[in-house]
Amino acid sequence: MDSGETGLKLILNNTDDSFDIVALSNLFFPRDGFTEEKGKVLTVTRNGDVFEAVFEWNGTVYRSARKIPAEVHDGERCAIKRAAYDVFSEATGIESPWGLLSGVRPIRFYETLTGIYGDKTEEVMAKHYLVTAEKIELCRNTIAHQAEARRNNRQGDAAMYISIPFCPSRCKYCSFVSQVTGDENKLIPEYLEVLKEEIGAKAASAREQGHRITTVYMGGGTPTTLSAVQMDDLMKTVASHVDVSSLWNTQWRRGAPTPLRRKN
Numbered sequence: 001m002d003s004g005e006t007g008l009k010l011i012l013n014n015t016d017d018s019f020d021i022v023a024l025s026n027l028f029f030p031r032d033g034f035t036e037e038k039g040k041v042l043t044v045t046r047n048g049d050v051f052e053a054v055f056e057w058n059g060t061v062y063r064s065a066r067k068i069p070a071e072v073h074d075g076e077r078c079a080i081k082r083a084a085y086d087v088f089s090e091a092t093g094i095e096s097p098w099g100l101l102s103g104v105r106p107i108r109f110y111e112t113l114t115g116i117y118g119d120k121t122e123e124v125m126a127k128h129y130l131v132t133a134e135k136i137e138l139c140r141n142t143i144a145h146q147a148e149a150r151r152n153n154r155q156g157d158a159a160m161y162i163s164i165p166f167c168p169s170r171c172k173y174c175s176f177v178s179q180v181t182g183d184e185n186k187l188i189p190e191y192l193e194v195l196k197e198e199i200g201a202k203a204a205s206a207r208e209q210g211h212r213i214t215t216v217y218m219g220g221g222t223p224t225t226l227s228a229v230q231m232d233d234l235m236k237t238v239a240s241h242v243d244v245s246s247l248w249n250t251q252w253r254r255g256a257p258t259p260l261r262r263k264n
C-alpha cells in the first residue's frame with residue numbers, strides 16, 4: 001500500500017532521458033509530481049547497452065534490466081521505458097493497454113512504424129511497446145476509416161473546426177490551449193458570442209470561395225464542458241450558416257470526462 005508520501009524522485013546515471021520516464025510515470029502515479037522529497041525513488045542507470053531501473057517504494061525495492069533491442073529503430077528509448085515500466089507495473093499491479101506509449105497520437109506512431117517495419121508493424125508494437133491486441137486493432141480500424149474519409153473527399157470540400165478551449169481540469173500531459181473552468185466561469189458566454197460571429201464569417205468566406213463544408217469538428221478543450229443549452233445554441237448557429245445536408249461527418253472531442261449538463 002502507498003504510505004501516503006507523494007512525489008517521485010528521479011535519479012539518472014549515464015542517461016538524460018527524463019522526458020520519457022516522466023511521461024510514463026503519469027500512467028502509474030497520475031497525482032505525483034517529480035520532487036526532491038523522498039517519497040518514491042526511481043534510479044535509472046545505463047551500463048553499456050543495458051538500462052537498469054531500481055524503484056524504491058514503501059520499503060520494497062523493484063528492479064528491472066533491459067537491453068537495447070537491436071531490431072527496433074528507437075531501441076534506447078524503448079529499453080529505458082521498458083525498464084521503468086517493469087518496475088512501476090510490478091509495484092502497482094497496473095498494466096497499461098497502450099504499453100509504453102504515452103501522449104496523444106498512437107495513430108501517428110502506428111503509421112511511423114508501418115513506414116519502417118511494413119507488415120511486421122503490429123508484431124513490433126506488441127512485442128517491444130507492449131500495446132495490447134485490442135488497442136492495435138483500434139489503431140488499424142481508425143487508419144482504415146481515415147483512408148475512407150480521404151477517398152470521399154471531393155475537390156472544394158472543406159472542414160470547419162470549432163474550438164471550445166475549456167476543460168473541467170488540466171491533464172498533466174496537455175499541450176492544448178485550454179482554460180480550466182468551473183460552473184462559475186464567466187468566460188464561456190462571452191467566448192461563445194464571439195465564436196458564433198466567427199462561425200458566420202468563416203462559413204460565408206467558404207461559400208464565397210466555392211467551398212462546400214462537409215465536416216464540422218468541435219475540439220478544444222472539452223466541448224462537453226458547455227451546458228446543453230449552450231451546445232444547442234451553438235449547433236443552431238452552425239446549422240444556420242452551414243448547409244447541413246452536405247455534412248457527412250460531425251464530431252465532438254470529449255477530452256476530460258464530463259456529462260452534458262442540463263442547466264444554463
Ligand code: SF4
Pocket residue numbers: 166167169170171173174175176178220221222255256
Ligand atoms: S481534456 Fe484534453 S484539452 Fe483538456 S486538459 Fe485534458 S488533454 Fe488538455
